[in-house]
Amino acid sequence: MQVADSTSPDAPVDGSRRLYNFSAGPATLPVEALQEAKDELPVFDHTGASVMEISHRSPAYDKVEESARDHIKTLLDLDDDWNVLFLQGGASMQFHQVPLNFIPEGGSADYVVTGRWGRKAIKEARIVEDAREAASSKDDDFSHIPDVETWDLDPDAAYVHVTTNETVNGNQFSDDPVLDVPVVTDASSEMLGRPMNLEGYGLIYAGAQKNIGPAGVTIVLVRDSFLEQKNDGLPTMLDYGTHARKRFNTPPVFPIYMVEKVTRWLIDLGGIDAIHAINQRKAKMLYDKIDATDFYVGTVEPEDRSIMNATFRLHDEDLEPLFIKKAEERGLMSLKGHRTVGGMRASMYNALPVEAVELLVDFMDEFERTHG
Ligand SMILES: Cc1ncc(COP(=O)(O)O)c(C=O)c1O
Secondary structure, three states: OOEOOOOOOOOOOOOOOEOEEOOOOOOOOOHHHHHHHHHOOOOOOOOOOOHHHOOOOOHHHHHHHHHHHHHHHHHHOOOOOEEEEEEOOHHHHHHHHHHHHHOOOOOEEEEEEOOHHHHHHHHHHHHHOEEEEEEEOHHHOOOOOOOHHHOOOOOOOOOEEEOOEEOOOOEEOOOOOOOOOOEEEEOOOOOOOOOOOHHHEEEEEEEOOOOOOOOOOEEEEEEHHHHOOOOOOOOHHHOHHHHHHOOOOOOOHHHHHHHHHHHHHHHHHOHHHHHHHHHHHHHHHHHHHHHHOOOEEEOOOHHHEOOOEEEEEEOOHHHHHHHHHHHHHOOEEOOEOOOOOOOEEEEOOOOOOHHHHHHHHHHHHHHHHHHO
């Protein structure tokens, strides 16, 4: 399969071949996984049909789902206390499902709000029960993560919810919180992109469509010991216990099948430590360029910058549309920042090759020489 591989003016960048995709999600996937899916699409594993056309209770599909689950357990080194669930409704459904399951009637949970997604999470939680804002960096445009020592925590909270990587605002926790109550994180835009210290977590969720696979499946990791605290009398489909016990209904078969391939690709590449080293390298290249002069301006304090979603502006903001247009002409796609914050955002998920960031940095050098 052809991928854009040069800055040559002759290289077609009209979208008829794969470009360098900095999209925040749905995001770039490993070409190897796409190619494999293409090859086995009409007939999967001697079943006489594609994976989308066979029973979700057939041995062939069982193998797919078990393998995807095993890969995730291997990559994150999950012990038997952890359940790996493949749910639907996106990470947005988790904003509702977490409080529904875990905040007892009349109780509350604490939320640390470090960006757009954390704000959405607390808003949804408040529809269900009481949710307290224990800390927020809103007044500083979410340019940093409030120090854990400053969080106003309630010792009786059902859990503390954090967003360890804020996709829109470009910040990321450098330490996984370990608190007196279980921590829940929305890890949508970083799961499998870095090693995690699981000690403090009761539940971790992520929409797959950034680092793990296509849209349509949400990965939920939940501990048995946390599940013991869940409420009774929940709607069956929204009760985590239902899905921890069995395959209750038809799962999103094709997205899970792709997750199996993407996670296998990651294991073959050397696992989480290997990809983390690559991700750090990519992020350093880009942030070094941003910091080299005043032409580019990072929007997050250096110690809290995300290695997955780098947000930055041009000193002269009027030049930003031209920057994005010229980048596209080089085959560097989807660099426009989220509509609510503007500027630029380079999402550098696991499947984005190092050379994509090299090309971006070269382009930034050249743009600065021409317009600086
Ligand atoms: C951190 C984070 N949380 C939640 C969401 C919402 O995910 P979904 O569209 O799967 O509901 C996103 C989507 O970009 C996200 O980046």
